[in-house]
Amino acid sequence: MDRRSFIKSTSLGLGALAFPGAMLRAQGVSEPQKKAPKAKSVIQVWLWGGPSHTDTFDPKPDSGSDYTGPLNTAIKTKTDGLLFGSSMPLLAGISDKFSIVRSMTHGTDAHETAAYLVQTGRMPGREVYPALGAIVAKYLAYDKGYNSVIPPYIVLTRPQGRFSEAGFLGMKYKPFATGSNPANPVFEVEGIIARGITRQRQEARRDMLAKLDTFKKLVHNSQLDKSAQALDSAYELILGDAGKVFDLSTEPDKLRNSYGRNTLGQSCLAARKLVEAGVPYITVNSGGWDTHKFHFTEMKRMLPELDKALSTLITDLDSRGLLDSTIVWCCGEFGRTPRVRWEPPFNGGRDHWGSAYSAFVAGGGFKGGRFVGKTDAKGEYVVERPTHPSDLIATMYTLLGIDPKSKLMHPAGYEVNLVDPLDKSVPSEGILKELI
Secondary structure, eight states: OOHHHHHHHHHHHHHHHHOHHHHHHHTTOOOOOOOOOSOSEEEEEEETTOOOGGGTTSOOTTSOHHHHTTOOOEEEOSSTTOEEETTOHHHHTTGGGEEEEEEEOOOOOOHHHHHHHHHHSSOOOSSOOOOHHHHHHHHHTGGGTOOOSSOSEEEESSOOSSSOSSGGGOGGGSOEEOOSOTTOGGGTSTTEEETTEEHHHHHHHHHHHHHHOHHHHHOOOHHHHHHHHHHHHHHHHHHSGGGGGGOGGGSOHHHHHHHOSSHHHHHHHHHHHHHHTTOSEEEEEEOOOOOSSSHHHHHHHHHHHHHHHHHHHHHHHHHTTOGGGEEEEEEOSSEEOSSOBOSTTTSSBOOEEOSOEEEEEESTTOOSSEEEOEEOTTSSSEEESOBOHHHHHHHHHHHTTOOTTSEEEOTTSOEEESSOOOOTTSOOOOSOGGGO
16 A cells, blocks of 8 residues: 555544544434433422332222221223222223333332432442432523523422432532412412511622622622522522412412422422523422321321322323423332231331332423333232343433433532442343333
């Protein structure tokens, strides 16, 4: 090969490395097409404490009273072959709009470990990894220049559990917990933004603080500027137009009643408003599901509230054209023991159960009217299509346009897998292709 031929062939080779797409097109080969994301936002309805799968989405009415207690009947849904507990008639009537995974499993019965595992897809170790919400805030908000005053990751109304949701990503990616109860009418009275504090009083406090802060007027540096920007953003949420997204008084009474005039229902309504405002990740944190004692007494109140709130959220999103671009997923950190503890002091309680639980998924590319997985006759163990939390997380990443096989840069300068290889002690089949 002469010098000119060598240079020409080398240049073509380097060009192929630098511009592989152009070379493929020149050769008549089409490039792999990236699928456009189907989902833009996520609403997570987090049932903290662990709801009973056998009382909700995976009933076992023939297992006997020691397993069913008084909730011993199941009802048909719109989906052939799918039964729900009798306390969930509203969801049963719209089951064509969502799907159920009845074979979630991780085998962990401790709240802290299970909550971390379900929301990160990883077993706890030396490193603290970010939860799904922090990852979505990073990829769909901050990495794309998100500049709204409204934080991209919001929890209604208190932090999700006993773990750090942001992990090694740091404070920037932690959720903004609203704290206030959207069902409390004291926050709905015009001019009232906190108990006993009027808008005028808040404005007076802000003005007095500005007058007293003489140091900021004399000294200027980047840290003080950032502090001032943060303060301005906070007041915009409290007193400005941005804060109006949290005002539920603008919603029709009929709709608010449909959601339920309780913390869970009104939080779900607030989550819908936040999706409309472009917030990519919202968690509705519903507590009280850790029912070791008097389980059935609590379920008599809580299951109808969940049925009402979740069914209205789905139909409300759908009627506004938002369901196709919004993932709604609902579960807790585990299920509850199918066998009831009748003896004192439990008096009909259910304990923690990580061997099997159910997850509700809707919208954002998830198909409706489907269910995957199966548990045994008493709901104790998965017998078909075991699904690890990392499977569900990877599926949601896929729908959000985030490649689950990509790498995440650690602040220390090295890369980690966005989705970790599965815990080998839990057999699993990976991404839920049947539902997307």
